[in-house]
Amino acid sequence: MGDNDALHNQYLDDQLAEFADQLLKGDKAVTPSSDDAELRALQETAKMLQQVVSESEAEAPLDPQSVQRIRQRLAAEWRAARFGQQVAGEKTTFFQKLDDLRRFFSRSPRPVRFALSFVILAALIALAIFFFPENNAVHLPGTALGTKNWGMAAAGGVLFLAVIGLIWSLLRKR
Amino acid sequence: MNTLKAPLFDELSDDELVRAAQDGSLDAFNMLFERYLPVVTRRVRCVAPAEEVQDITQEVFIAVIRSLKNFRFEARFSTWLRTLVNRQVADYYRNRARKVQAYSIDGLVDDPGGDGLFGEDNSDRRDEVIAIRQALMKIPENYREIIVLRFVEGLQFDEIAVLHGQSLDAAKSLFRRAMKALTQQIISGEGHG
Numbered sequence: 001m002g003d004n005d006a007l008h009n010q011y012l013d014d015q016l017a018e019f020a021d022q023l024l025k026g027d028k029a030v031t032p033s034s035d036d037a038e039l040r041a042l043q044e045t046a047k048m049l050q051q052v053v054s055e056s057e058a059e060a061p062l063d064p065q066s067v068q069r070i071r072q073r074l075a076a077e078w079r080a081a082r083f084g085q086q087v088a089g090e091k092t093t094f095f096q097k098l099d100d101l102r103r104f105f106s107r108s109p110r111p112v113r114f115a116l117s118f119v120i121l122a123a124l125i126a127l128a129i130f131f132f133p134e135n136n137a138v139h140l141p142g143t144a145l146g147t148k149n150w151g152m153a154a155a156g157g158v159l160f161l162a163v164i165g166l167i168w169s170l171l172r173k174r
Numbered sequence: 175m176n177t178l179k180a181p182l183f184d185e186l187s188d189d190e191l192v193r194a195a196q197d198g199s200l201d202a203f204n205m206l207f208e209r210y211l212p213v214v215t216r217r218v219r220c221v222a223p224a225e226e227v228q229d230i231t232q233e234v235f236i237a238v239i240r241s242l243k244n245f246r247f248e249a250r251f252s253t254w255l256r257t258l259v260n261r262q263v264a265d266y267y268r269n270r271a272r273k274v275q276a277y278s279i280d281g282l283v284d285d286p287g288g289d290g291l292f293g294e295d296n297s298d299r300r301d302e303v304i305a306i307r308q309a310l311m312k313i314p315e316n317y318r319e320i321i322v323l324r325f326v327e328g329l330q331f332d333e334i335a336v337l338h339g340q341s342l343d344a345a346k347s348l349f350r351r352a353m354k355a356l357t358q359q360i361i362s363g364e365g366h367g
Contacts, residue, residue: 013346016353017331020324045357052303053220053325062215062228070232078200081239
């Protein structure tokens with residue numbers, strides 16, 4: 001009984017391994033077809049796994065710009081590790097800083113993201129109001145809006161864009 | 175060693191490159207990066223959400239830089255690199271689980287993890303990807319390892335056996351047990367969903 005079990009198990013091991021080999025060779029004709037229900041279920045999982053792996057490899061390669069960004073970051077990291085700290089006078093590029101900011105933002109908890117978004121939004125509105133004060137208004141006859149409201153209009157525009165951006169980024173994260 | 179021109183690095187073995195990198199050659203490190211970027215990306219992509227692949231891959235190579243001086247050539251560089259990848263992926267899920275806990279009890283990988291990969295029309299396939307990724311992360315590490323080695327890295331069973339210091343039959347047996355665990359995990363995941 002024990003010997004038979006061992007032989008049967010080895011048979012199943014060999015069958016599944018052979019099935020996986022054929023799948024990975026790209027043999028599209030190979031299908032889960034074992035008489036043994038358990039083995040057939042494992043063959044189906046193998047087939048599903050192979051399809052998922054090959055599709056994800058084909059459809060989402062790292063683009064050259066991402067690779068370049070990684071390369072730059074690694075070069076900075078290399079120098080930092082090599083010399084203990086950032087080399088004097090060496091500046092990180094704008095894109096590295098932007099990337100660091102993006103990573104920090106994306107890895108922060110959602111409440112922190114909300115709070116940061118709110119602060120940035122408030123700062124943008126304050127800037128908009130500051131740069132478009134009412135008393136700088138220029139009279140443009142015939143405009144329906146009335147130039148006295150330019151500051152508020154600009155602030156409203158910024159607010160609208162920021163809210164849309166925020167909603168978009170939150171939806172995208174989900 | 176530092177005077178070697180970059181094209182020459184192409185012909186060096188991993189160990190020679192690691193030695194040159196340990197001696198301070200950025201070109202040697204860059205060659206290791208070039209050589210292993212596809213391998214690392216493939217492995218990460220298999221178990222992590224698509225939008226995190228770049229960050230995790232970057233973290234892996236940063237970890238290489240930081241611990242390269244401790245590499246003692248007791249294992250192959252590729253084996254050592256695999257452990258770094260596994261560690262970074264585990265770190266990612268640990269950090270993520272802390273954040274996700276507040277939003278989803280079951281949420282080790284509740285993220286679609288591939289918004290760019292599959293369109294809305296292909297949500298079944300996306301569910302499949304999520305189910306497999308979740309299941310892979312939940313099975314024991316030795317099971318995950320053999321599945322990734324065969325399916326993602328494309329190693330033959332005899333190569334896996336040599337790598338693990340076991341017989342071919344033992345490798346195949348481990349593979350079947352791993353696939354069984356993966357199948358059960360996928361089924362139980364579907365049950366929860």
